[in-house]
Amino acid sequence: MAALPQHTAARPQLAATLAHPAVQWFLLLLAGLGLPFLVYPVLAMEMLCFALFASAFNLLMGYAGLLSFGHAAFFGTGAYLFGYASKMLAFGPLASLACGTLAAAALGVVFGSIAIRRQGIYFAMVTLALAQIVYFALVQAPFTGGEDGMQGIPRGMVFGMFDLQGEQTVLGQTAPWCLYLLVLVLCLAGHALIARLLASPTGLALRAVQDHEARARSLGLQADRIKFWVFVTSAALAGLAGAMKALVLGLASLTDAAWNMSGEVVLMTLIGGVGTLLGPAVGAFFLRYLHHALAGLGGWVTVLIGAIFVICVLLFRRGMVGEWRAWRGAARV
């Protein structure tokens, strides 16, 4: 090991620079700005919404060890309440996004109070049951449009200056850039919030609780309280993701709140890598792109995604990002 060639000395320096959080966030922002040049802009925005949704879910599953099977309720509530605020109450887009997020957070408080003391499969079942109640409430509610969903939700203007509806041309690419920037910034802000939370003292306590709950309690860590607030945070971010999706598509539909959506987010997280910061986003990008690229196959897409999931669970348990990390870790030794 002592006789390494001289020119490799530059590499640790580069690696150190790349490891700096500020640099990493900047690179992510650049990658995000480049995305509409690679894929259809609306698909790019949809990917970002799902990336935030999956990361919110992963905050709960990967770091609190709680498998929620009802996260669609928060996503759907965010979408519908955004639509309600924007269309019926004529709120601006930011206020409407806040409405969707807060409504999902409030729902998270309700779900959390009921479910948080349950463990493992019971937690999953309770959240699923509660999410079904929300689903049927959305089917029946007067403002949701029932089976048709809520259509034609206006995008509006931000600060009276930035038109989210109109398209602009940047570097030869015509897209709703204002809308795109808003979605990208909110998606990154959501991820930054999660990263910051996990690095905080509460994040350390959360890891301890997930690692050995009885031991954590014996040291005086209030496990249920910590898990409850992580649950509410996760619900709020899932609601923000749903609200952003309704903003992008101008539509809130029952599929947003259906149990398939709860399953989809589990898939995204597992395929991307549960318990990794970027894994769920990668999984969300991958699956949304697959849906789009293979749309011509119709129902076979579901079969194909099912097969990918099975392969993933059998062979790559750590998910894409998890396996890549493990491989890099092994290569370093």
Next chain:
Amino acid sequence: MSATTILSCHQLRREFRGFTAVDGLDLQVAEGTIHALIGPNGAGKTTVFNLLTRFLPVSGGSIRLRDEDITRLSAEQVVGRGLVRSFQISAVFGHLSVLDNLRVALLARAGGVHRFWQSGRALNAFTDEAQVLLRDFALEGLASALAVSLPYGRKRALELATTLARNPQVLLLDEPTQGMGVEDVARTCELIRRAAEGRTVLMVEHNLNVVASLADRITVLARGRRLAEGSYQEVAADPLVREAYLGHASEVAHA
């Protein structure tokens, strides 16, 4: 022996679906002593621990810590009042570093767990105190190792260090030397002796050598009841104890 009782229970009872694991137990632990709880398997020792530390709800009776009735408090609340336990199976946070195992305990003691808005740098405030504990328990070279990678004896040392990081007044140790080799047992005894300075210790222990060398007072449990209590010599001489717990009188004589 000091006269003040720091931890006590009165007519403590716990039933599991018709099976009475603890059956009207009275126990007084005097301040500043090392008190051992012994008894054959199934005597209810660990259940008593779980009741005292509020990990299990009681079916009857009361528990007092100093002047306060703690029978209805939560497990987290009694920790705040100075009653901290360890576990029978070595309980460390395996996926945290050794340093973070200690820092999370110190964080809990400082009441900083809910400061979600602070950055990770806030944890550095606990590093110095954690390092002192690491040195005391001969773990200083392992600070950045994941706890799961430690050998068994070191894990138990880390567990004890973490428990002490909460600075308990009453320390409850559930079989601290279980599964250890002779050398680790001797080392652990020394650690417990040091940890007991200025504290009260209640321990469940199977190893009678450990009990004989450490405990000021011993309570023998059988079928959820108190069978005998006293110093090691008194308890060992008790014919009831010989019969119910030790079986072979020779074991006591040579212990």
